[in-house]
Amino acid sequence: MNRPFSLLVFGCLSAAVVRPAIPDPVRVDTGLIAGVPGKDPSVRVFKGIPFAPPPVGDLRWKVAQPAAKWEGVRMADQFSPTCTTGAAGRGGGGGGRGGQGKGGAPKGNPDDAKAKAAPPAAGRGPAGPPPSEDCLYVNVWTPAKTAGDKLPVMVWTYGGGFTGGSGSDNWYDGEALAKKGVVMVTYNYRLGTFGFFAHPDLVGESPHHTTGNYAMTDMLAALHWVQKNIAAFGGDPRKVTIDGESAGAIAVAAMVGSPEAKGLFIRAAAQSGAWMGLSIAKQKTMAEAEAQGKMAAGTHSIAELRAMSTADVSQNLRGVTTGMIVDGWIIPEDQSITYAKGKQNDVDILVGSNHDEGTFFGGGNVTAEQAKTRAERTFGDLAGEFLKLYPAGTDAEAAASGLARSRDEVGWHMRTWAELQAKKGRKAYVYYFTHVPPGAGARGASHTAEISYMNGNPRGAAWTDEDKKLSDIMTSYWANFIATGDPNGKGLPVWQAYNLKNNDAKAMVLGDTVEFGPQIDPPRLAFFDKFYAIQQSK
Numbered sequence: 001m002n003r004p005f006s007l008l009v010f011g012c013l014s015a016a017v018v019r020p021a022i023p024d025p026v027r028v029d030t031g032l033i034a035g036v037p038g039k040d041p042s043v044r045v046f047k048g049i050p051f052a053p054p055p056v057g058d059l060r061w062k063v064a065q066p067a068a069k070w071e072g073v074r075m076a077d078q079f080s081p082t083c084t085t086g087a088a089g090r091g092g093g094g095g096g097r098g099g100q101g102k103g104g105a106p107k108g109n110p111d112d113a114k115a116k117a118a119p120p121a122a123g124r125g126p127a128g129p130p131p132s133e134d135c136l137y138v139n140v141w142t143p144a145k146t147a148g149d150k151l152p153v154m155v156w157t158y159g160g161g162f163t164g165g166s167g168s169d170n171w172y173d174g175e176a177l178a179k180k181g182v183v184m185v186t187y188n189y190r191l192g193t194f195g196f197f198a199h200p201d202l203v204g205e206s207p208h209h210t211t212g213n214y215a216m217t218d219m220l221a222a223l224h225w226v227q228k229n230i231a232a233f234g235g236d237p238r239k240v241t242i243d244g245e246s247a248g249a250i251a252v253a254a255m256v257g258s259p260e261a262k263g264l265f266i267r268a269a270a271q272s273g274a275w276m277g278l279s280i281a282k283q284k285t286m287a288e289a290e291a292q293g294k295m296a297a298g299t300h301s302i303a304e305l306r307a308m309s310t311a312d313v314s315q316n317l318r319g320v321t322t323g324m325i326v327d328g329w330i331i332p333e334d335q336s337i338t339y340a341k342g343k344q345n346d347v348d349i350l351v352g353s354n355h356d357e358g359t360f361f362g363g364g365n366v367t368a369e370q371a372k373t374r375a376e377r378t379f380g381d382l383a384g385e386f387l388k389l390y391p392a393g394t395d396a397e398a399a400a401s402g403l404a405r406s407r408d409e410v411g412w413h414m415r416t417w418a419e420l421q422a423k424k425g426r427k428a429y430v431y432y433f434t435h436v437p438p439g440a441g442a443r444g445a446s447h448t449a450e451i452s453y454m455n456g457n458p459r460g461a462a463w464t465d466e467d468k469k470l471s472d473i474m475t476s477y478w479a480n481f482i483a484t485g486d487p488n489g490k491g492l493p494v495w496q497a498y499n500l501k502n503n504d505a506k507a508m509v510l511g512d513t514v515e516f517g518p519q520i521d522p523p524r525l526a527f528f529d530k531f532y533a534i535q536q537s538k
Contacts (some may be wrong), residue, residue, distance in 0.1 A: 001509050015318045019168070021037070021038075021041065021042055021043055021044035021142065021143060021144065021145065021513070022044050022142055022144045022145060022146065022147065022233060022234055024044075024073075024103075025073045026046065026147075026230055026232045026233060027232055028049065028228075028229040028428065029228050029229055030050070030067050030069045030070060030474070030498050031069050031071070031072075031074055032071075032072065032073040032074065033046055033049060033071040033073065033074045033075075033076040034073050034074070034076060034478075035047070035073055035076050035077070035140075036076075036077045037088075037180070037285065038141060038175045038470060039175060040175060040179060042143055043141055043142065043143050043178045043179060044141075045140070045141050045174075045307040046076040046140040046142075046233070047076050047077060047078055047137075047139045047140075047176075047327070048076055048077075048078050048079050048080040048137045048139065049066055049074075049076055049078075049081045049137055049138050049139070049140050049166070050067040050068070050080075050111070050136065050137050051064075051136055051137065051187065051221055051222050051225040052064040052065055052066070052067050052136040052218065052221050053065055053066075053067055053068055054133060054135075054533075055133060055135075055190060055194070055214070056133045056134065056137070057307075058304060059308060060133070060194070060305075060306045060313075061194075061199075061202055061205070061211075061214055061302070061306070062195055062206075062214070063207075063208075063214070063217040064136060064214075064217045064218045064220070064221035065221075067136075069404075070306060074368055078129075078195040079129075079137075079139065079168035080134075080135055080136075080137035080168070081129040081130060081131055081132035081134060081135050082130075082132075082135060082166035082168065082188060083131060083132075083133070083135035083136075083166070083189065083190050083191045083194065083195070084131040084132055084133055084135070084191065084192075084194065084310055084314075085131070085163050085164060085191045085192035085193070085314075086191070086192040086193025086194050086197075086310075086313060086314045086317065086320075087106065089403075096183060098152055098356070102280050103108065105409070109369060110394060113451070114217070114285065129164075133190075133194060133310050133390075134309070135188045135190070136187075136188060136189075136190075136218055136221070137167075137187065137188060138167070138185055138186070138187040138222055138225060138226075139167055139168060139174075139176075139185065139186045140183065140184070140185050140186070140230075140233050141174030141175055141177075141183070141184040141185075142178060142183045142184075142233040142234050142235065143178045143179060143181060143182075143183070143234075144233060144234020144235070145231070145367075146182065146233070146234060147231060147232050147234055147235070149234035149235075150231075150234070150239075151181055151182065151183050151234050151235050151236060151239075151274050152181070152182055152183070152187060152235070152236060152239040152240075152241065152479075152480070152482045152483040153182070153183045153184075153226065153230050153235040153237070153239060153241065153414070153484050154174075154177065154182050154183070154184050154185065154240075154241045154242075154243055154478075155185045155186075155187070155222065155223060155226055155240060155241070155242050155243070155265070156170060156172055156174070156185065156186045156187075156243055156244065156246075156248070157187075157189070157219065157242065157243070157248035157249075157251045157252060157449070158183065158186070158244065158245070158248050158346070159244065159245045159246030159247040159248045159249070159272075160191070160247055161246070161247050161322070161323055162196065162215065162247045162322035162323055163191055163192045164191065164192060164250075165247070166186050166188060167186030167187045168186070168188075170457065170459075171213030171451055171452065171455065172451075172455060172457075173187050173455065173457050174385045174455075174477050175456075176187065176455060176456025176457065177455065177456065177475055177478065177479055177482075179528050180408075180475055180476065180479035181479060181483065182478075182479050182482050182483070183230060183233055183234060183235035185222075185226060185230070186440070187218075187222040188216035188218070189215040189216075189219055189221075189222070189251075190214050190215045190218055191215065191322070191360060192320070192322055193314065193315055193317045193320050193322075194214070195214050195215030195218070195322065196212055196213065196215060196285060196289075196320065196321075196322040196323065196325070197211075197212065197214070197293050197296075197317065197320055198211040198212030198216065198288050198289035198290045198292070198293040198325060199211060199290060199293040199294055199297060201301070201302045202302060203286075203290070208288065208327075208328075208329040209328070209329075210327040210329045210330075211286065211289070211290060211293075211325075211326055211333065212286060212289045212290075212293075212325040212327055213324060213325065213327050213329075213330050213338060215251075216251065216254060216258075216324065216330045217330070218329075219251055219255065219510055220255075220260055220261060220264070220330070223242070223255070223261065223265065224264065226240060226242075226264075228467060231526065235527045238266070238334060239265060239266060239482075239483070240254060240264065240265040240267075241266070241267040241269060241480075241481070241482040242265045242267075242268050242269070243268070243269035243270065243271070243438075244269075244270060244271070244273075244450055245270075245271040245272055245273075245448065245450075246271070246274075246447065246448065247323075248270075248271075248273075248281045249270035249271055249272060249273025249274075249276070249351075250273050250274065250275050250276065250323070250324065251324075252268050252269070252270045252273070253270060253273060253275065253276040253335070253417065254324050254330070254331060254335065254340035254467055255268070255345075256268050256336040256344050256345050257331070257338045257339060257343075257344045257345070258330050258331060258332075258348060259332065260329065260330050260416065261345060261392060262345050262529070263392060264438045265347065266315060266347055266348075266349055266352075266485075267348050267349070267481065267482065267485055268347050268348075268349050268385070269349065269350040269351065269478070269481065270350075270351045270375065270414070271351070271352060271353075271450060271451070271454070272352075272354055272357060272410055272414075272447055272448070272450070272498075273351075273410075273413060274306045274409075274410060274413055275335075275413065275416065276351075276413045276414065276416070276417045278334075280409075280528070280531060280532050280535055281326065281535065282334055282535075283319075283325070283326050283331070283334045283335065283336075283416075283460055284323065284324075284325050284326065285325070286325055286326060286327050287328050288342040289310035289325045290300070292319070292320060292321065293320060293348075295319070296317045296319050296320050297316075297317060297320060298316075301317060304468070305317070308322050311479075317382065320418060320504075326529065336536055339417075340420070340423050340536070342420070342423060344420070344421075344424070346424060346426060347421075347426060348421070348426050348427040348428065348429075348485045349417065349418065349421050349426070349428050349429070350418055350429045350431070350477075350481045350487060351414040351418055351428070351430055351431075352414055352430055352431030352433065352448055352450075352507060352508075352510075353407070353410040353411040353413075353414050353431075353432065353433070354407075354410075354432075354433040354434075354441065354445045354446060354447060354448075355432065355433065355444060355445040356413060356444030356446045356447075356449075357405065357406045357410045357446065357447045358401065358402065358403040358404075358405070358406025358447075359403060359442065359443040359444055359446045359447075360446045360448060360516060361406065361447065365399065365402070366392075366395075366398050366402045367395045367398060367469055368393065368394055368395050368397065368398040371387075371390075371398035371402065371537045372387065372392050372398075372399065373391035375387055375390075375392070379531060380530055382527070382530065385527060386527065389523060389524055390404060390405050390525055404489070407520075408520050408521075408524045408525075408528070409528060410447075411432065411519060411520045411525075412520065412524075412525055412528040412529075414430060415430055415498075415505075415507075415520070415525065416528075416529075416532070418430050418498040419500055419504075420497065422497075422498050422499070422500065423477070427485060427497045428497060428498040429481065429495055429497055429498065429508065430456070430486055430488075430506075430507040430519070431450075431477075431495075431500050431508045431509075431510050432507040432508070432509050432510065432519040433445055433450040433453075433510045433511070434451075434509055434510065434511035434519075435449070435453070435467075435510060435511045435512060436466070436520065437449055437452065437460065437461070437463065438460065438461035438463065438467065439461030440460075443483040445511075450474070450510065452471070453467070453470055453474045453475075453510070453523055454471075454472040454474045454477075454478050455473060455475070456472075458471075466512065470511075470514065471511065473492060473493075473510075474510060475490055476489055477489075477495065477508075478494065480492075487508075493514050493515055493516065495508040495518060496508075496516050503516075504522065504525070505518060505519055505520060505521065505522045506518055506519055506523060507519040
């Protein structure tokens with residue numbers, strides 16, 4: 001992204017500007033940058049810092065490279081463009097349930113293929129230029145007064161089905177968490193066709209002999225950037241937590257399972273993720289992804305595709321489904337195997353889901369006959385047991401059961417990840433968000449509803465005092481976990497760590513009342529345990 005640089009030097013910065021937060025300019029490995037005050041002058045914000053060169057031309061579908069250096073002081077006062085999507089098919093991670101099956105087809109809720117996410121609520125949206133391939137930038141909110149403050153750091157990965165989203169979305173503004181002592185980082189990663197296109201010809205030019213997970217190389221590059229540079233913003237590179245929601249939660253799970261991410265963070269949080277490295281279906285293999293990419297490319301060579309404009313790539317590469325691929329490098333094997341063997345990275349986690357996940361996707365749009373047919377197709381010999389737990393005697397009952405299944409399956413994924421991390425001897429904290437935001441109506445505590453509260457950013461209808469109180473509690477829990485690995489703190493309701501024997505079906509209920517209590521009914525958790533075991537034995 002070509003933006004003018006200010007050629008100011010230290011002595012030319014205005015002495016009249018009040019700088020209660022870390023002073024400008026800040027030196028990163030590629031040059032000097034100057035930020036802007038946040039809404040609260042105790043926080044300083046640095047927007048649009050490049051962590052990799054634009055992945056265009058010969059760099060399209062290549063591992064993210066180091067960013068170029070610049071002279072003078074770069075003004076970090078504007079967000080970068082969001083990443084363009086391309087013509088990718090529906091991703092395996094936008095919905096946060098069921099996971100990604102072979103060929104990228106979402107598994108779990110049979111309505112996935114028809115479901116559409118509801119439109120964004122008021123107040124949400126990217127706060128920067130239009131989408132572009134030139135999009136690999138980070139943003140930093142820091143409350144530090146000096147570079148030696150060594151504050152804990154959180155790196156946020158947005159959701160959006162790997163086909164949408166941005167680190168500059170107003171929803172993810174980092175000021176509220178920064179005011180609680182956290183250096184907050186957001187970033188962009190390549191989306192859709194540009195982030196997950198696999199092709200046999202790309203394997204030969206790769207030093208890792210792999211193809212497809214270009215978005216994941218962006219995530220790794222951003223985490224490496226944090227390790228190199230966050231100390232300049234008063235952050236501690238030894239105290240980095242990664243967090244993400246929906247597709248972002250899936251990406252977090254991939255990093256926890258990846259040997260390439262070892263040592264880049266010490267804690268992880270994940271919100272309403274579906275697959276978490278332990279899908280109820282197998283992950284897409286590189287061979288499957290390559291075959292799909294080759295079909296989509298047709299007679300076009302990689303050189304021809306790289307020479308095309310962004311719009312022409314979108315026009316000529318259609319039907320590429322998005323999501324992580326077992327590439328033998330970032331994801332060496334199906335992550336269900338990695339997690340089952342306890343080979344994932346040794347980190348504490350905070351994970352959870354929402355009471356009404358399915359209303360975001362139309363998970364209740366099913367008749368009784370459709371529900372029964374789909375249960376038989378999905379669960380086979382377990383269909384009868386499934387229909388006892390999720391009955392479909394009438395259309396209304398089937399619709400309610402469809403929503404309940406969406407809720408329980410997402411919750412099962414998050415709880416199972418907590419169980420596997422606890423088996424490694426790590427702490428795991430599970431939450432269950434039940435609060436209905438103002439104006440949510442029948443959507444209830446839907447998928448994504450918790451984001452506003454944990455980030456402290458109201459959206460849609462005005463918050464009541466109860467909303468503000470819940471958000472203050474949640475930002476405190478997250479800030480505590482980021483700082484110490486334990487969400488508990490003075491004046492907060494006690495949040496118990498996950499324990500298979502003592503509180504398997506319980507979580508920290510984040511609702512009108514905040515208390516540790518029941519989450520998903522044990523028989524429903526046991527059903528998905530059984531189904532998962534069958535799938536993994538095939």
